[in-house]
Amino acid sequence: xxxKILTVDDSRMVRKIVFKAFSPLGCxxxxxxxxxxxxxLAVEIVPDLIFLDIxxxxxxxxxxxxxxxxxxxLKATPxxxxxxxxxxxxxxxxxxxxxxxxxxxxxxxxxxxALAIPILNLQPLTTPA
Numbered sequence: 001x002x003x004k005i006l007t008v009d010d011s012r013m014v015r016k017i018v019f020k021a022f023s024p025l026g027c028x029x030x031x032x033x034x035x036x037x038x039x040x041l042a043v044e045i046v047p048d049l050i051f052l053d054i055x056x057x058x059x060x061x062x063x064x065x066x067x068x069x070x071x072x073x074l075k076a077t078p079x080x081x082x083x084x085x086x087x088x089x090x091x092x093x094x095x096x097x098x099x100x101x102x103x104x105x106x107x108x109x110x111x112x113x114a115l116a117i118p119i120l121n122l123q124p125l126t127t128p129a
Contacts (some may be wrong), residue, residue, distance in 0.1 A: 001037055002012055002026050002027060002028055003025075003026075003027045003028070003048040003049065003120050003122070004027070004028045004029070004030060004045055004046070004047040004048050004049075005018065005022050005027050005028070005029050005030070005047060005049050005050075005051070005116075006032065006041060006042055006045065006047040006049070006050045006051070007018075007019075007029065007030070007031050007032070007036065007050075007051045008031075008032045008033075008034070008037075008038030008041075008042075008050065008051065008052045008053060008056070008064065009031075009033070009051065009052075009053035009056070009060070009082060010033050010034060010053065010056045010057060010118070011053070014051075014053065014082060014105075015033075017032075017107075017108075017109050017112070018051055018112060019030075020065045020109060021109035021110075021112050021113055022112075022113075022116070025122050025123070026055075027122070030045055030047065034056050034057060034058040034059065035056050035058055035059030035060065035061065035063060035067075035110065036058050036059055036063035037048075038052070038064055039064055039067055039068065041062060042068060042071075042074055042077070043071060043073070043074070046074065046077075046078060048075050048077070048078075048120060049077070049078050049079075049080070049100075049116055049119060050068070050077055050078070050079045050080070050124045051079075051080050051103075051112065052064060052065060052079050052080070052081055052082065053081075053083070054081055054082070054083040054084075055083070057085060061081060061082075061083075065079060065099070066083075069098070077080045078100035078119045078120075079098075079099050079100060080099065080100050080101045080102070080103060080112070080115055081099050081102045081103070082102075082103050082105060082107070082118065083102060083103070083104060083105060084104070084105040100115065100119055101115040103115065106120075
């Protein structure tokens with residue numbers, strides 16, 4: 001099964017890290033550069049997992065997360081917050097909206113994989129012998 005992973009982050013480097021981490025596992029990677037585009041794309045593709053930046057220009061990640069949770073087809077979608085913030089208020093609000101985890105910036109691909117693999121039960125692709 002191919003999982004759909006959506007990254008919503010204004011940093012090109014972050015989107016590149018997610019792509020490089022999950023493409024070898026056979027995942028389809030989708031990207032949005034802001035919350036507005038991320039919401040629209042999430043509704044269109046209904047991803048299996050969303051990586052969502054908290055701090056973005058047009059709509060912060062917490063507002064986007066709140067809007068995601070109001071959409072029936074996305075209510076249960078696991079969301080992992082990507083953040084340079086460590087404010088208790090942001091974390092408490094995200095927890096209330098049922099996030100699957102947090103990854104502080106800067107991060108390595110291994111940190112993303114460590115959170116996502118158990119959520120999606122990802123397996124490395126194997127090639128036939």
